[in-house]
Structures are given as structure tokens and as C-alpha cells.
Amino acid sequence: MVTVNLKINGKQYSEEAEPRLLLVHFIRDALKLKGTHIGCDTGHCGACTILWDGKPVKSCQILAVQAEGANIMTVEGLEPEDGKLSIEQESFRENFAQQCGYCTPGFLMMTRYLIRNNEEMTREEIREKLHGNYCMCTGYQQIVDAVQDAQRKYFATKK
Amino acid sequence: MYPKSFEYLRAKSVDQALQYLKDNEGSRVIAGGQSLLPMLKSRLYQPTVLVDINFIPELREVKLGSNGDLRIGAMVTHYDVIENSTIRENAPILSSTAENIADVQIRNRGTIGGSICEADPSADYLPTLMALDARVVLKTTDSSREMKVEDFIQGPFETLAEDGEMLVEVIVPPSKANYRVEKYARRKADFAIASVAAIVSLSKDGKVADARIATGAQQDKPHRLREIESALKGKASKSVNLEAIIGPATEELEPLDDLHGGPEYRKHVLRGMLSRMLGDLLSGKEA
Ligand SMILES: Cc1cc2nc3c(=O)[nH]c(=O)nc-3n(C[C@H](O)[C@H](O)[C@H](O)COP(=O)(O)OP(=O)(O)OC[C@H]3O[C@@H](n4cnc5c(N)ncnc54)[C@H](O)[C@@H]3O)c2cc1C
Ligand code: FES
Numbered sequence: 071m072v073t074v075n076l077k078i079n080g081k082q083y084s085e086e087a088e089p090r091l092l093l094v095h096f097i098r099d100a101l102k103l104k105g106t107h108i109g110c111d112t113g114h115c116g117a118c119t120i121l122w123d124g125k126p127v128k129s130c131q132i133l134a135v136q137a138e139g140a141n142i143m144t145v146e147g148l149e150p151e152d153g154k155l156s157i158e159q160e161s162f163r164e165n166f167a168q169q170c171g172y173c174t175p176g177f178l179m180m181t182r183y184l185i186r187n188n189e190e191m192t193r194e195e196i197r198e199k200l201h202g203n204y205c206m207c208t209g210y211q212q213i214v215d216a217v218q219d220a221q222r223k224y225f226a227t228k229k
Numbered sequence: 230m231y232p233k234s235f236e237y238l239r240a241k242s243v244d245q246a247l248q249y250l251k252d253n254e255g256s257r258v259i260a261g262g263q264s265l266l267p268m269l270k271s272r273l274y275q276p277t278v279l280v281d282i283n284f285i286p287e288l289r290e291v292k293l294g295s296n297g298d299l300r301i302g303a304m305v306t307h308y309d310v311i312e313n314s315t316i317r318e319n320a321p322i323l324s325s326t327a328e329n330i331a332d333v334q335i336r337n338r339g340t341i342g343g344s345i346c347e348a349d350p351s352a353d354y355l356p357t358l359m360a361l362d363a364r365v366v367l368k369t370t371d372s373s374r375e376m377k378v379e380d381f382i383q384g385p386f387e388t389l390a391e392d393g394e395m396l397v398e399v400i401v402p403p404s405k406a407n408y409r410v411e412k413y414a415r416r417k418a419d420f421a422i423a424s425v426a427a428i429v430s431l432s433k434d435g436k437v438a439d440a441r442i443a444t445g446a447q448q449d450k451p452h453r454l455r456e457i458e459s460a461l462k463g464k465a466s467k468s469v470n471l472e473a474i475i476g477p478a479t480e481e482l483e484p485l486d487d488l489h490g491g492p493e494y495r496k497h498v499l500r501g502m503l504s505r506m507l508g509d510l511l512s513g514k515e516a
């Protein structure tokens with residue numbers, strides 16, 4: 071076993087992990103943060119997306135022991151304060167951008183990253199940047215709506 | 230899916246990584262892990278020891294050598310290749326190639342060294358690096374050698390890297406000439422059905438001064454299309470009959486046959502891409 075020290079959503083954790091344990095299982099099963107989902111386990115679907123030093127990565131494609139010293143944000147970290155929704159969550163809710171919700175944590179983390187690191191995105195650009203995330207329910211229309219809406223809301227806070 | 234158990238060693242320097250590889254039979258490097266993790270999960274690979282090279286800062290550097298060559302560390306990510314201004318200025322075709330790879334998340338983690346060592350016949354970097362005449366620097370605890378990417382790649386998932394040897398750097402001679410790089414896939418994140426990287430420079434009098442063209446996803450390894458290159462060189466760009474060159478030059482190809490596309494289909498796609506991309510380059514259209 072190897073001890074892994076890392077920061078998630080601003081909180082310091084220190085937990086043992088077997089070298090072969092995937093980061094997504096470490097987050098869900100050792101640290102009990104169940105918001106991050108696992109879908110395909112092959113790096114395709116994006117349900118396991120987290121932010122690592124602010125950039126999105128797929129946590130099923132990383133070993134837990136590799137996250138030593140990492141600064142991570144998961145979907146639980148979006149909430150600005152207890153009971154309040156973040157811009158991303160608010161936009162997904164208002165635009166009906168989820169049905170079963172399985173893919174939602176991954177899309178929310180991508181939205182957090184994309185709206186802050188791009189100039190105003192067109193629908194085409196949003197689709198292009200989200201092609202590492204699969205949704206089996208919505209047909210993507212409302213997800214693109216939600217991302218556009220979230221970016222507008224985010225820019226409004228900057229004015 | 231769980232990989233088989235292995236020991237994990239975190240290297241803090243190139244020397245330490247090389248020593249770990251030497252001391253542990255059955256060890257393997259983990260770079261971005263984006264190709265390796267699926268191999269471990271399916272247990273196609275069962276290393277006894279994994280040597281993690283993510284914690285070695287010098288492998289993430291991009292430098293310009295005194296002779297103008299780009300020197301790109303093995304652990305430079307696809308994201309960095311897109312964003313790094315030294316790379317974009319000196320080898321813009323390489324930055325454009327990285328934009329075609331996988332998706333935003335995979336590009337944040339996957340590395341240029343890992344992609345070369347994986348030697349996937351459909352990897353996007355390989356045709357581009359071959360067209361650029363790029364070289365790799367390989368090290369062991371007591372040796373260092375350099376070879377062309379074209380020679381290093383041997384076949385599907387096969388390279389000339391020996392036990393205990395690590396790729397530390399990619400050397401790219403600068404190229405600011407006009408280029409095209411494209412992949413064709415059903416969905417953008419998929420590996421290519423056909424890919425082409427082409428660099429063509431025209432002289433003042435409209436002749437083809439240089440042409441370097443490579444293709445991937447066709448055979449067991451990407452390769453240069455030298456017959457087409459030599460047929461173009463020295464010709465007046467306006468009077469080239471591309472169809473007459475491309476047809477015979479691709480006749481002998483025996484493309485891959487897998488679930489993404491059969492051989493005839495792959496060849497058909499390749500010919501279409503070549504004719505359009507080279508047509509644009511010969512007419513001098515900027516990318
Ligand atoms: C969903 C998905 C889609 C993808 N789509 C594409 C695509 O469209 N185009 C494309 O080109 N690629 C694609 N890839 C592959 C991706 O680009 C990988 O990042 C890349 O192939 C491997 O780089 P890595 O750093 O992750 O290497 P790793 O997975 O860590 O390593 C790959 C192999 O190389 C060895 N190795 C790595 N680094 C070194 C080194 N420095 N010295 C010696 N040996 C080394 C490892 O031991 C391993 O065997 C995709 C991957 C996924 C999961
Ligand atoms: S579970 Fe990680 S990409 Fe699907």
C-alpha cells in the first residue's frame with residue numbers, strides 16, 4: 071500500500087491505496103465522494119471527469135497513487151455554499167440538461183472549465199469541446215443550451 | 230476492471246527512472262497512461278513494476294537548440310503542444326496535429342513521448358513527425374542514442390526501444406512551410422481511418438521546392454509517400470496532374486482491415502484526401 075496525500079475541493083486527504091487502484095475508485099470508495107461517476111472505464115464517456123489543477127481529466131485513466139500532491143475538484147466542489155447552486159448547476163437545471171443524470175457530473179466539470187477558459191463559444195465549438203463526454207438520454211441539445219447559458223451568466227458576473 | 234497487481238515506483242529524475250528500469254526486470258514506464266491504462270485493465274500488459282515519470286520536471290520542457298531545432302521533452306502533453314508558442318512558431322504543423330487527437334480531457338494527460346512509444350498505426354503524431362524528419366533521443370543508465378521516428382517505429386505497437394531504455398526527448402527540425410494535416414474518422418475522438426500530413430514549399434517561380442508527405446492508419450505503421458514526393462519535386466506546381474501521380478503511387482498499399490474500415494475503403498479515403506490536400510498546397514492556399 072502507498073499513502074496518497076492530495077487536496078480535493080480545498081480539503082486535504084491522506085489515504086492508503088493499492089498501486090493498481092484507479093483514481094475514480096479512490097475518490098468514490100476510499101474518500102466516499104460519490105458524485106464522480108464511472109461509466110465506460112475505458113476513457114471514452116467522460117462520466118468520471120474531474121478538474122486536476124483546474125484542467126479536466128478522466129479519473130478512470132489515472133492511478134490513485136499518481137495523484138500525490140494533486141489539487142483536485144470534483145462535482146461536490148461546485149456548490150459555492152451549502153444549499154446554493156453554482157452557475158453551472160443552475161444552468162443545467164433551468165435548461166433541463168439532464169434526464170437520468172448519470173453523465174451530468176462529467177458535463178458539469180467540463181462546463182466549469184470551458185466557460186472560464188474560452189471566449190464566447192458558438193454551439194459548434196461547444197459540441198466540439200464536449201466530444202469526450204457521452205450522454206445517452208438528452209440528445210445533447212439542452213446540454214449545449216446549458217453551457218451557453220452558463221457562459222453568459224459567468225460573463226455577467228465579470229462585468 | 231482492475232489491472233494485475235504491480236509495484237509502483239515514482240521517479241524524481243531521469244537518472245532515477247533509468248536506474249529503476251534497469252534494476253527491475255519486467256518493469257514498464259507510465260507516462261500519461263492514456264494508452265497504458267486500458268492495456269493494464271484488459272491485462273494485455275502485466276508489468277511487475279511501473280515506473281512513473283510524471284514527477285520529472287525536465288521531461289516537460291520545450292527548448293530551442295542552438296541550431297534552431299525544437300527539443301520537446303517526452304512528457305510534454307498534447308495540450309502543451311497546442312498551446313506552446315515556441316512549438317507553434319517553429320513547427321505549426323505539429324500544433325495543428327495535436328488538435329486532432331482524442332478529446333480535451335485526454336489531451337490534458339497524454340504525452341508526445343507516450344504516443345510515439347505506443348506506436349499505434351493510427352496515432353496522429355506519427356505521420357507529422359515523419360514528414361518533419363523528427364528524431365527521438367533514447368537513454369539507458371549508460372547509453373544515449375538518437376534515431377529518426379521513421380526508423381524507431383517498427384510495426385503496430387512495436388518500436389526499437391530496448392529493455393531499460395526510455396525516450397527522453399523528441400527533436401524536430403523547424404518547418405514553417407505551408408502544410409496540411411488531416412485525419413478522417415467517423416467521430417472526431419476516434420482513431421483515424423486515414424490520416425495525411427503534408428508539407429509543401431513552392432519557389433518564387435512556382436516550382437515545387439520541397440514536398441514531404443506521410444500517411445497513417447493505412448498499414449501496420451505510418452510511412453512517407455516518397456513516390457509522390459519525388460514526382461512533385463521540381464515540377465511547375467500549376468501543371469501537375471495529381472490524379473496521374475496518386476493512383477499508381479498508392480496502388481501497392483495494402484491497408485488495414487478492421488472494424489473501423491476495410492482496405493478498399495481506407496485506400497479510397499486516402500486518395501481523396503491526398504488529391505484535395507495536395508491540390509490546395511500546390512495552388513499555394515495558406516492553411
Ligand atoms: C478515448 C481515447 C481516444 C484516443 N484518441 C486518440 C486519437 O484520436 N489520436 C491519437 O493519436 N491518440 C489517441 N489516443 C491515445 C492518446 O493520444 C495517448 O495519450 C497516447 O497514445 C499515449 O500517450 P501517454 O502519455 O498516455 O502514454 P502511456 O499510455 O503512459 O504509455 C504508452 C506506452 O508507451 C510506453 N512509454 C510511454 N512513455 C515512454 C517513454 N518516455 N519511454 C519509453 N516508453 C514509454 C509505456 O510503457 C506504454 O507502453 C486516445 C486515447 C483514448 C483513451
Ligand atoms: S468512466 Fe472514465 S471515461 Fe468513461
Ligand code: FES
Binds near residue numbers: 171172204
Ligand atoms: S442524462 Fe442520462 S446519460 Fe446523460
